[in-house]
Every structure is written in C-alpha cells, then in structure tokens.
Amino acid sequence: MSxxxxxxxxxxxxxxxxxxxxxxxxxETPAFMPVGTAGTVKAMMPESVTATGAQIVLGNTYxxxxxxxxxxxxxxxxxxxxxxxxxPILTDSGGFQVMSLSKLRKLxxxxxxxxxxxxxxxxxxxxxxxxxVQRQLDADITMSxxxxxxxxxxxxxxxxxxxxxxxxxxxxxxxxxxxxGYGLFGIVQGGVYPELRRHSVEALLAIxxxxxxVGGLAVGEGQDEMFRILDATVPWLPADRxxxxxxxxxxxxxxxxVLRGIDMFDCVLPTRSGRTGQAFTSRGTVNIRNARHQDDGxxxxxxxxxxxxxxxxxxxxxxxxxxxxxxxxxxxxxHNLHYYQDLMRGLRGxxxxxxxxxxxxxxxxxxxxxxxxxx
Amino acid sequence: MSxxxxxxxxxxxxxxxxxxxxxxxxxETPAFMPVGTAGTVKAMMPESVTATGAQIVLGNTYxxxxxxxxxxxxxxxxxxxxxxxxxPILTDSGGFQVMSLSKLRKLxxxxxxxxxxxxxxxxxxxxxxxxxVQRQLDADITMSxxxxxxxxxxxxxxxxxxxxxxxxxxxxxxxxxxxxGYGLFGIVQGGVYPELRRHSVEALLAIxxxxxxVGGLAVGEGQDEMFRILDATVPWLPADRxxxxxxxxxxxxxxxxVLRGIDMFDCVLPTRSGRTGQAFTSRGTVNIRNARHQDDGxxxxxxxxxxxxxxxxxxxxxxxxxxxxxxxxxxxxxHNLHYYQDLMRGLRGxxxxxxxxxxxxxxxxxxxxxxxxxx
Numbered sequence: 001m002s003x004x005x006x007x008x009x010x011x012x013x014x015x016x017x018x019x020x021x022x023x024x025x026x027x028e029t030p031a032f033m034p035v036g037t038a039g040t041v042k043a044m045m046p047e048s049v050t051a052t053g054a055q056i057v058l059g060n061t062y063x064x065x066x067x068x069x070x071x072x073x074x075x076x077x078x079x080x081x082x083x084x085x086x087x088p089i090l091t092d093s094g095g096f097q098v099m100s101l102s103k104l105r106k107l108x109x110x111x112x113x114x115x116x117x118x119x120x121x122x123x124x125x126x127x128x129x130x131x132x133v134q135r136q137l138d139a140d141i142t143m144s145x146x147x148x149x150x151x152x153x154x155x156x157x158x159x160x161x162x163x164x165x166x167x168x169x170x171x172x173x174x175x176x177x178x179x180x181g182y183g184l185f186g187i188v189q190g191g192v193y194p195e196l197r198r199h200s201v202e203a204l205l206a207i208x209x210x211x212x213x214v215g216g217l218a219v220g221e222g223q224d225e226m227f228r229i230l231d232a233t234v235p236w237l238p239a240d241r242x243x244x245x246x247x248x249x250x251x252x253x254x255x256x257x258v259l260r261g262i263d264m265f266d267c268v269l270p271t272r273s274g275r276t277g278q279a280f281t282s283r284g285t286v287n288i289r290n291a292r293h294q295d296d297g298x299x300x301x302x303x304x305x306x307x308x309x310x311x312x313x314x315x316x317x318x319x320x321x322x323x324x325x326x327x328x329x330x331x332x333x334x335h336n337l338h339y340y341q342d343l344m345r346g347l348r349g350x351x352x353x354x355x356x357x358x359x360x361x362x363x364x365x366x367x368x369x370x371x372x373x374x375x
Numbered sequence: 376m377s378x379x380x381x382x383x384x385x386x387x388x389x390x391x392x393x394x395x396x397x398x399x400x401x402x403e404t405p406a407f408m409p410v411g412t413a414g415t416v417k418a419m420m421p422e423s424v425t426a427t428g429a430q431i432v433l434g435n436t437y438x439x440x441x442x443x444x445x446x447x448x449x450x451x452x453x454x455x456x457x458x459x460x461x462x463p464i465l466t467d468s469g470g471f472q473v474m475s476l477s478k479l480r481k482l483x484x485x486x487x488x489x490x491x492x493x494x495x496x497x498x499x500x501x502x503x504x505x506x507x508v509q510r511q512l513d514a515d516i517t518m519s520x521x522x523x524x525x526x527x528x529x530x531x532x533x534x535x536x537x538x539x540x541x542x543x544x545x546x547x548x549x550x551x552x553x554x555x556g557y558g559l560f561g562i563v564q565g566g567v568y569p570e571l572r573r574h575s576v577e578a579l580l581a582i583x584x585x586x587x588x589v590g591g592l593a594v595g596e597g598q599d600e601m602f603r604i605l606d607a608t609v610p611w612l613p614a615d616r617x618x619x620x621x622x623x624x625x626x627x628x629x630x631x632x633v634l635r636g637i638d639m640f641d642c643v644l645p646t647r648s649g650r651t652g653q654a655f656t657s658r659g660t661v662n663i664r665n666a667r668h669q670d671d672g673x674x675x676x677x678x679x680x681x682x683x684x685x686x687x688x689x690x691x692x693x694x695x696x697x698x699x700x701x702x703x704x705x706x707x708x709x710h711n712l713h714y715y716q717d718l719m720r721g722l723r724g725x726x727x728x729x730x731x732x733x734x735x736x737x738x739x740x741x742x743x744x745x746x747x748x749x750x
Contacts, residue, residue: 038694038698038700039691039694039695039698040695040700040701040702042700042701042702043701043702043705044702045682045702045705067694067697067698068669068690068693068694068697072669072670072690075670076670076672076688076690076691077672082688082690082691082694083691084686084687084691275701294443294447295447295450295451297451297452307420311459312459313451313457315443315447315451315457316414316451316457316458316459318443319413319414319442319443319457320414320415322442322443323413323414323442325413325415325417326415326417326418326650326701326704326705327415327417327418327419327420329701330418330420330701330705
C-alpha cells in the first residue's frame with residue numbers, strides 16, 4: 001500500500017465522486033469531516049459520529065500537542081485508540097490555530113514560538129515539529145505546516161506569507177515520514193489574489209503531495225469571493241489527487257465548492273451550532289430556543305433519520321435548550337452532523353447520477369423557503 | 376389490572392426480592408431509579424439509561440411544573456412520550472424541592488405558596504394540585520404530598536410536621552385518580568424519632584397506599600442514624616407493598632438499606648458525581664481529575680461493561696475532564712449509573728440465592744481497599 005490512494009470514480013461538470021483509501025479505512029468523497037478538536041467530536045460518542053455517516057474526523061494539532069500532549073497520545077497507542085475512533089483521522093498542522101488562539105507569538109523563518117493559551121508555557125512549532133506531532137498522533141492524513149495569511153492582506157503581504165508557506169511546505173515534505181496508507185497534503189495559500197494562488201499551486205506541485213488543500217478562505221472574505229478564488233485555483237490542481245477546502249463551511253458553501261471540484265471539507269459549524277441551539281434543516285436554519293417551538297409536537301425535520309428527529313418533538317428540544325440540559329447539546333449536535341452527512345450523501349448520489357445541477361438548484365430553493373429562524 | 380402490583384419473590388433475612396408491575400412495565404426490586412429532574416437523566420440518552428439496566432426513572436414535579444409546565448407535557452402526550460422513556464416513571468410530590476429550591480415560601484394547612492426559582496412567578500402547591508400535576512405528567516407512581524421535616528428538628532417540631540404530612544396524605548389519597556397500573560405511595564415522616572415514625576406508619580396504613588416511602592432521611596443525620604431510623608420503621612411496614620427510601624444514596628447506604636428491607640431508591644449522586652469527575656468503582660470512589668490518571672492506560676474499572684470502561688483509558692477520561700469536554704460528563708455519568716445498576720443486580724442475585732450477608736461483607740471490604748481518591 002502506497003500513501004493514501006485517491007480513486008476518481010466519476011464527474012459531473014467540475015464536481016467529482018471519489019474514494020480515498022487510508023491506513024484506517026475508506027472515505028467516500030465529497031466528504032465532510034466532523035471536527036474533533038481535543039480528541040472528541042464535542043458532545044458525541046464516536047459510534048454516534050459513525051452512525052451519522054461520517055467516515056473521517058479531524059483532530060487539531062495545536063490543541064492536542066498542548067493537552068494531553070502528543071508524546072502522551074503516542075505512548076497510549078495513538079489518537080485512534082485514545083479517542084476510540086478506529087477510522088481515518090486528518091490532523092491540521094497547528095499553523096492556523098497557533099495564530100488564532102495562542103499568546104505572545106513570534107513568527108520567523110524557523111517557525112512560530114508561542115505561549116500556550118492553557119497555562120502560558122512556551123512552545124516552538126516548526127514544519128519539522130508539526131510533522132513529528134502529527135506522526136505521534138498517528139494521523140492518516142498529515143497537513144503541511146503553513147501560515148494562514150491574515151485577512152485582509154495586501155497583495156505584497158499575501159505574497160510574502162504564501163512564499164513562506166511554500167518554503168515550509170518543502171520542509172514539511174522533507175520531514176514527513178512516508179508510511180503505507182498515510183499521506184501528506186500541501187496547502188495552497190495566496191489570499192484573494194488569483195495569481196498568487198496559481199503560483200502557490202505550482203510551488204506545491206513541484207514538491208509533490210498526496211492531496212491538495214485550499215487554505216486561507218472562510219476567514220471573512222464572503223462566499224462570492226471564496227467561490228471566485230476557488231474558480232481561480234481548483235482548475236490548476238491535479239485531477240488524480242483529493243482536494244480539501246479547509247474550514248468550510250455553511251451548507252450552501254459546501255454545495256458551491258463541490259460544484260467547483262472540491263472533495264473534502266471540515267468545519268466546526270454543525271457541532272458548535274448544535275451547542276448554541278441552532279439546527280440545520282433542508283428548509284434553512286432553526287433556532288430551537290425560539291418560543292414558537294415550545295408547543296410544537298413535530299420533529300425538527302420530518303423524515304430525518306437522526307435520533308433527535310426520530311424520537312423527540314421540537315417542544316422537547318426547546319425545553320432542553322431552555323433548561324440548558326446536556327442532552328440538548330447531544331441531540332442537536334447529532335442532528336446537525338447527520339444533516340451534514342445527509343447533504344454529502346445527497347451530493348455524492350447526484351454526482352454519480354449526473355444530476356448535480358438540479359440537486360444544487362433544489363437545495364438552494366428549499367433553503368430560502370423562509371419560515372424559519374435566522375442563524 | 377389494579378394499581379401497581381408488587382410481588383414478593385423471596386427474602387434473605389429482612390431483605391426482599393420483588394417485582395413491581397406498572398402501566399409502563401415491570402421493575403425488579405431492589406431497584407435504583409436514576410433521577411431525571413427536568414425530563415432527562417442528565418447527559419444520558421434514554422436508550423443508554425436502559426442499557427445500564429435501569430427499569431424506572433424519577434421525574435421531579437417541582438421542576439416540571441415550572442418548566443415546561445405540566446399542562447404542556449400533558450398536551451404533548453405525557454412525560455413518557457415527551458422524554459422518550461417508554462418505561463415506568465415515578466414522580467416526587469414537589470414537597471421536598473419546593474422547600475429547598477423556591478423563594479418566598481409560605482406554608483400553611485392548605486399547602487405551600489412559593490415563587491419559582493426560575494422567573495419569580497407565584498405558585499400554589501397543595502396535595503390536590505400535586506396529584507393533578509403528577510397525573511398530567513402521567514406518572515406510573517405518584518407520591519403523596521408531604522412536608523419534608525427540616526433537620527435538625529425537635530421532637531415537637533417533627534411531630535407537628537409529620538401530622539401535617541399525614542393530613543396531606545389523606546388529601547392526596549382522596550384526590551388521586553385510580554387507574555389500572557398506576558399507584559400512589561404514602562411517605563413516612565417523623566424525623567429521627569422512632570415513636571413518631573411508628574405513628575406515621577399507622578396513619579398511612581389507616582389510609583391505605585400502594586407503596587410506602589421513608590422520607591426525611593439522608594438530610595444530614597448520618598448513616599448510623601439513618602439505619603437506626605430504618606430499623607425502627609421498616610418492620611412496621613406491610614410485607615406486600617414496596618418500600619422506597621427517598622433520596623438515598625451512597626452505595627454503602629443502599630446495601631445497608633436493602634439489608635433492612637428497602638426495595639426502591641433514588642439519588643442524584645451517580646449522575647451529579649459523573650458531572651464533577653467522580654466515579655464509583657467496586658474499590659471505592661475515583662476522582663478522574665487527579666493527575667495520577669493522566670498516563671494510566673487501564674480502564675476505570677476492569678471488567679465493567681459500560682462504554683467508558685470498555686472503550687477508554689483512565690488517561691482519556693482524565694483528559695476529557697481536564698478539557699471540560701461534554702463527552703467526559705456523558706461517559707462518567709454512564710459509568711456511574713452502570714455501577715449502581717450492577718450493584719442492584721448483585722444485590723438481587725444475592726438475595727435470590729440467600730447469600731446477601733456475604734455479598735454485603737465482600738462489598739464493604741473492597742470499598743475500603745483504600746488506594747483510591749476521596750470523594
């Protein structure tokens with residue numbers, strides 16, 4: 001078995017149906033990866049994550065290296081065993097979160113020196129250390145270490161940041177220890193500047209990766225701008241490697257990105273929203289805390305196969321949210337992850353049958369039907 | 376089908392093996408009832424509660440009448456349907472919690488006027504209203520409305536309080552609407568005074584109930600005193616009715632009370648402790664937040680069949696607790712409820728085979744083995 005293998009099974013326009021094979025199992029694409037920041041998809045048992053249809057989860061290098069520590073996870077048998085998730089795991093590089101969460105950062109050519117947001121302890125994250133940590137965690141898919149270009153950034157700033165990330169991408173590739181079924185993805189940067197994005201793709205292709213991620217989006221630029229950058233980036237990516245849009249996104253973002261040829265996604269939105277009483281449905285978002293649900297005996301979404309919809313009324317979910325009961329977080333998180341996986345199943349089915357344009361149009365029409373709560 | 380039926384299947388000394396039949400199913404006794412205060416056993420899916428072996432849960436009248444409201448629960452099909460618990464439910468009368476949680480209480484012969492701890496709204500709870508609320512909730516077992524005698528209380532105070540509760544017991548009986556499979560339990564009061572307890576039993580027997588609870592214990596009097604009161608009370612209770620010790624307790628309290636002829640228990644300890652990192656094991660209590668667990672690859676308890684012990688290390692549970700992850704609450708709550716149900720299974724098996732004294736001695740010896748964390 002070579003590195004993670006990607007099989008392109010079909011296309012519908014720019015959209016792709018695929019299969020990713022890793023050391024810990026297979027992932028059908030387009031795929032949504034629930035985020036398991038600190039070694040747990042928040043408020044979910046791993047078997048429940050599996051029940052939603054998720055085949056791969058994401059772990060955060062920054063969080064896990066600080067607590068419980070990557071060396072400790074390695075001693076305990078790796079992240080799969082530690083968190084009881086036997087399937088594939090992708091870990092990010094830590095680059096994004098060290099900039100958004102840590103304190104007293106100093107970034108130079110070598111890497112980033114920072115203080116833990118947990119206890120103030122000092123740490124150095126470099127491409128080499130990021131590769132080491134992700135190997136200790138036993139990630140099936142390792143992300144190369146990059147700087148997430150701030151937004152907004154001038155073209156000059158974006159260029160300098162991207163070029164640093166490309167040098168770090170080479171060092172990540174050099175430090176990554178190849179193992180059968182394990183892969184390393186490069187990350188395209190370049191801000192909102194198509195030329196920079198194209199240069200970034202060329203630099204990554206010259207190094208060679210098992211997959212290609214588009215980074216630095218969903219950071220405030222808006223959906224139109226994000227789609228514009230995808231239109232200017234994705235066509236340069238090789239067809240025989242998976243494409244991962246990092247940190248995206250809302251359901252409509254995902255549909256639009258799949259239409260543009262993206263294969264993989266991750267986002268905290270379904271889990272985080274589940275903990276604040278926001279639910280995703282085919283007719284838009286619902287705020288279950290809204291008083292209009294308090295006597296509503298209907299499920300959150302008719303026909304949804306998740307436990308929240310099969311076994312409970314909106315009135316009950318409203319009650320749990322108002323009473324701040326843990327079960328409310330559990331059920332809404334489950335529903336939202338189920339909704340996202342239903343969406344991915346729908347997208348895969350539509351691509352396979354060559355009816356994605358119709359699927360996307362129906363999706364958009366229903367989402368706007370408008371009798372629901374604003375997110 | 377008459378009211379809840381109790382079948383005494385066997386005895387071992389004063390201890391009893393029994394079976395309680397209700398409108399929503401059967402309960403093997405001695406039984407422990409997980410507390411589902413606000414229409415949910417905190418941090419548990421109902422199917423997980425069932426998986427621990429629990430056959431009946433408790434709901435709190437005080438909480439449910441204030442939020443979401445008993446009329447609302449009735450409109451939505453009753454508490455079983457509302458919370459997706461198809462099995463038997465016992466509700467308390469609200470008497471205990473109105474005194475411990477509400478504000479600006481005024482207690483007189485009629486009942487208790489109080490302000491909600493949630494929104495300050497004014498309410499009146501009487502024996503008649505308590506019966507109505509518990510019927511709206513559709514409780515299989517309704518508790519008569521009583522005043523939980525404060526502790527400490529002089530003999531005169533305890534007598535007056537008990538006599539008020541006995542008058543309220545009669546009013547509860549009069550207001551209770553008998554239905555097949557539904558029952559009403561009376562509550563013995565009388566503080567720490569054996570003569571008062573006996574008078575209370577006599578008063579309740581004169582009225583006639585489907586089961587008898589011992590109330591007003593586990594309020595600070597200590598285990599020795601609690602056992603002394605049980606020794607002075609339980610022998611007067613009729614053999615053909617279930618006996619319920621309210622709000623108890625620690626595992627050792629339960630073993631001692633079963634030895635004295637108690638059939639039913641409820642307590643927030645396993646669920647509340649699970650949310651603060653405390654776990655019950657056969658060798659005593661464990662504080663999973665203790666740093667000694669951080670590299671411990673062993674389960675919380677070897678041989679335990681709960682998911683926390685089957686699938687996770689102490690190191691992982693420690694990590695979840697330190698990171699304040701919801702999954703930590705979920706897994707420890709599940710383990711603790713599983714532990715309590717294992718204890719009840721063990722007690723029932725021992726009574727059935729006439730070896731309860733040996734079982735209790737082995738239990739006590741192991742609990743004291745001493746290398747564990749203080750609760």
